[in-house]
């Protein structure tokens with residue numbers, strides 16, 4: 001018998017639907033008393049410890065979720081991904097970010113061709129180039145070494161590398177390699193971002209890396225032209241060859257831009273933008289900053305999770321478990337959001353990266369064959385490092401909306417401090433919150449307890465915590481480059497698991513196109529109004545009014561400001 005087109009039509013899905021009412025009668029306060037249950041919800045891989053006992057699940061729920069995974073052919077879909085099948089069907093592409101961190105001798109095929117040798121060709125080229133720049137063998141147009149790098153790119157060509165850069169900045173090993181060097185990012189087409197990204201930098205000692213999969217993204221290309229102008233106006237047009245390199249799948253456009261193809265670092269259409277941090281997109285700027293050996297450790301960490309995800313049974317497979325739990329929370333329990341709460345300042349850019357990874361991947365309304373989904377998929381991701389988040393939005397998480405939380409912490413701090421006379425070290429102070437918050441959410445505080453604490457009657461409703469708010473905790477051994485690679489891959493695969501179970505295409509992003517094409521129309525209008533004094537036309541009343549207001553104070557492109565009503 002053919003499988004149903006939608007996962008929601010399967011018996012396993014319906015069974016879980018029915019099971020929801022059983023779970024609604026439970027409270028985490030009681031579930032947490034069952035030690036056997038809790039023990040079954042703790043999993044370890046290479047020192048990464050996952051505790052999901054504070055999820056609103058029983059062992060029975062987990063059994064049903066594993067059956068759902070089977071009904072969704074999760075195992076087969078994972079195998080198809082690793083096997084290079086064109087699972088991104090709307091773009092007819094393989095999805096092979098795992099090949100980016102595969103061991104040199106591994107064989108992974110797309111279109112009948114082993115892609116691992118070309119991956120390593122680019123990695124070797126990055127190693128060679130970054131060593132030359134770092135050692136001063138590659139110098140700028142005026143003979144000075146290039147100590148600063150500005151990486152120009154947006155979305156997947158920015159957020160992953162930024163997350164890893166932020167994570168490595170205070171790692172002792174990485175920081176040692178980065179001494180005397182700066183890595184900055186320019187993403188927003190806002191000229192303010194241009195000004196900030198090059199503030200106090202000297203073109204003579206700066207290398208610009210233009211990162212764009214397509215080399216057509218409007219924001220990146222204007223920013224790249226702006227920095228090309230910054231370099232050539234100061235050092236002459238000939239300096240571009242020494243001060244600008246590129247990362248792209250579109251090498252002809254790199255050449256047209258004026259960057260020597262010898263200084264272009266390739267990647268491939270089987271790497272999705274948001275899954276590209278392990279390609280030259282991340283590896284080049286990060287190697288320039290930290291040296292290739294540090295970045296290689298990051299790739300090895302990701303590889304360890306790739307192997308775990310491919311081979312571990314679902315019951316002990318971290319990405320599978322957290323992915324299934326997200327499906328349970330979003331679709332069955334109806335919690336639309338997820339808070340990502342790393343108890344580490346080094347992970348300050350993790351949530352923004354996961355926002356793109358998750359929301360661009362799974363923010364879909366139709367199944368992979370185009371059928372409208374009769375259930376909610378996708379997830380609203382947001383987050384901040386603890387403890388900052390605690391002093392910001394945790395109020396809502398504790399007493400307002402129910403938002404499943406991911407608590408992420410590390411056993412060892414990158415920067416340990418202990419002040420003599422203090423009760424605990426600074427890291428232990430931080431981690432006290434990591435351990436306390438999940439229990440506060442799960443257990444809450446009821447009116448009886450408040451009465452016992454002699455809380456005045458009128459404050460009891462305000463001080464009551466209903467509890468029963470789910471979370472999971474991930475405890476990493478440390479935050480070395482290797483651990484950071486592992487964390488990245490856990491989330492990449494988790495998001496794939498969610499998409500595979502929902503039956504959607506997690507690897508396309510058609511939803512970003514409409515806004516882009518409407519912006520093209522506006523761009524034309526702005527040009528026509530400012531340069532040829534054309535009136536605003538062809539837009540609805542609201543947009544016409546807004547545009548007219550914007551154009552009221554007419555700033556010409558040469559900087560002349562014309563008085564109001566001169567149009």
Ligand code: F6P
Pocket residue numbers: 154155156157211212213214215216217220273274360509512
């Ligand atoms: O936002 C849409 C998007 O296509 C992302 O998927 C991608 O990461 C980003 O734009 C940047 O694209 P590119 O690397 O081609 O410049």
